[in-house]
Amino acid sequence: MNKENPKAVVLLSGGLDSATTLFVARSQGFALHAISFRYGQRHAAELGCAAQIAHAAGVVQHQLLEVNLSALGGSALTGASAVPKHRTDAEIGHGIPSTYVPARNTVFLSLGLAWAEVLGASDIFIGVNALDYSGYPDCRPEFIAAFERLANLATKAGVEGTARFRIHTPLIAMSKAQIIRTGLALGVDFSLTSSCYDPQPDGRPCGACDSCALRHKGFAELGLTDPLEK
Amino acid sequence: MNKENPKAVVLLSGGLDSATTLFVARSQGFALHAISFRYGQRHAAELGCAAQIAHAAGVVQHQLLEVNLSALGGSALTGASAVPKHRTDAEIGHGIPSTYVPARNTVFLSLGLAWAEVLGASDIFIGVNALDYSGYPDCRPEFIAAFERLANLATKAGVEGTARFRIHTPLIAMSKAQIIRTGLALGVDFSLTSSCYDPQPDGRPCGACDSCALRHKGFAELGLTDPLEK
Numbered sequence: 001m002n003k004e005n006p007k008a009v010v011l012l013s014g015g016l017d018s019a020t021t022l023f024v025a026r027s028q029g030f031a032l033h034a035i036s037f038r039y040g041q042r043h044a045a046e047l048g049c050a051a052q053i054a055h056a057a058g059v060v061q062h063q064l065l066e067v068n069l070s071a072l073g074g075s076a077l078t079g080a081s082a083v084p085k086h087r088t089d090a091e092i093g094h095g096i097p098s099t100y101v102p103a104r105n106t107v108f109l110s111l112g113l114a115w116a117e118v119l120g121a122s123d124i125f126i127g128v129n130a131l132d133y134s135g136y137p138d139c140r141p142e143f144i145a146a147f148e149r150l151a152n153l154a155t156k157a158g159v160e161g162t163a164r165f166r167i168h169t170p171l172i173a174m175s176k177a178q179i180i181r182t183g184l185a186l187g188v189d190f191s192l193t194s195s196c197y198d199p200q201p202d203g204r205p206c207g208a209c210d211s212c213a214l215r216h217k218g219f220a221e222l223g224l225t226d227p228l229e230k
Numbered sequence: 231m232n233k234e235n236p237k238a239v240v241l242l243s244g245g246l247d248s249a250t251t252l253f254v255a256r257s258q259g260f261a262l263h264a265i266s267f268r269y270g271q272r273h274a275a276e277l278g279c280a281a282q283i284a285h286a287a288g289v290v291q292h293q294l295l296e297v298n299l300s301a302l303g304g305s306a307l308t309g310a311s312a313v314p315k316h317r318t319d320a321e322i323g324h325g326i327p328s329t330y331v332p333a334r335n336t337v338f339l340s341l342g343l344a345w346a347e348v349l350g351a352s353d354i355f356i357g358v359n360a361l362d363y364s365g366y367p368d369c370r371p372e373f374i375a376a377f378e379r380l381a382n383l384a385t386k387a388g389v390e391g392t393a394r395f396r397i398h399t400p401l402i403a404m405s406k407a408q409i410i411r412t413g414l415a416l417g418v419d420f421s422l423t424s425s426c427y428d429p430q431p432d433g434r435p436c437g438a439c440d441s442c443a444l445r446h447k448g449f450a451e452l453g454l455t456d457p458l459e460k
Contacts, residue, residue: 065298103344103381
């Protein structure tokens with residue numbers, strides 16, 4: 001990767017969506033600066049995946065930042081309450097689940113923005129998805145548009161005009177199957193990714209949470225088997 | 231303090247402005263939930279001040295959250311570069327200084343929002359000030375309005391209508407002298423606060439940074455001596 005290319009900050013959880021987003025940013029010629037967060041998530045195994053994906057994509061830098069959202073409570077993903085399992089498609093598509101982490105994408109985009117300003121980058125990528133989105137409010141286009149507007153008011157670079165921040169959401173209108181097809185076309189090795197909300201001690205997916213269900217369905221629609229299920 | 235009063239999250243750095251903001255929120259009948267950040271600031275002495283002020287105000291809870299912005303670089307307040315000293319009023323009023331921390335208030339408000347949603351609070355107080363503001367873009371009314379709009383799009387509580395988030399900025403149009411007068415009227419003990427960007431090893435203010443200069447001027451305009459200078 002040429003370090004003279006324009007820089008992009010890419011939010012990288014280690015899941016299927018963010019891995020694909022990283023490779024989309026690469027395909028657009030950006031020098032990749034990936035950022036991951038240790039936020040008190042139950043499934044911190046994904047951070048190891050993030051490191052492997054970042055390496056596979058040839059990033060310039062991979063930043064791991066600590067921000068302990070679990071101290072604030074309020075989510076099955078950071079707290080002690082159980083992750084919901086074996087929900088039907090109708091249940092998954094209805095309402096905001098207990099795995100919602102209050103203001104998580106606002107916090108992560110804010111930290112991504114801080115890093116982008118320091119790097120002199122104008123472009124921030126996030127793998128949000130409004131279709132198979134499981135009901136998270138901070139995955140919707142109107143949220144992203146509001147954050148982009150905020151970013152240009154919040155920063156020295158935005159106010160002085162040295163950067164015009166753009167929040168890129170290449171997956172926002174894709175189905176899970178389309179995301180997988182896009183990732184495969186760009187060379188993403190999905191065996192390196194982790195999507196499960198509640199992985200087993202050896203890191204293997206539970207196969208029953210909403211995230212496992214959506215991922216399984218996506219591969220199945222393409223007539224493929226998830227490499228994690230092989 | 232009655233815990234049945236409506237809850238407010240108050241961003242509390244330990245400085246003069248945030249201490250006054252905390253007491254303004256108290257005077258409006260809110261149950262106070264103060265939040266402070268260990269973000270890699272040089273002047274972490276202010277966190278001890280924050281704890282004392284929180285206690286003096288009778289807060290329900292004081293949350294100290296770690297988020298290491300210094301890992302991202304980009305500011306004299308978190309890095310190794312020198313804090314500017316002995317600047318004139320004209321210099322202080324012109325441009326964005328090296329003590330600007332990229333996207334700091336965006337990050338802090340995001341984390342305050344996360345906590346507010348968990349607590350079931352709709353009201354968030356921040357002691358930003360657009361008059362003696364030293365040129366920070368994230369202290370302006372247009373930034374605050376954009377964040378308030380974002381907050382209501384970003385959250386489960388905002389989307390479901392269980393909360394209508396409001397960002398309160400009681401100091402935004404005040405001079406430093408007006409802030410000090412307001413704080414004194416509400417019983418703030420300014421000897422507990424710390425405003426200096428580069429305090430001495432014993433915690434005493436340097437007397438020469440922009441923040442010390444603005445604070446000194448504010449007390450002088452009221453014909454008072456800062457208790458920290460006594």
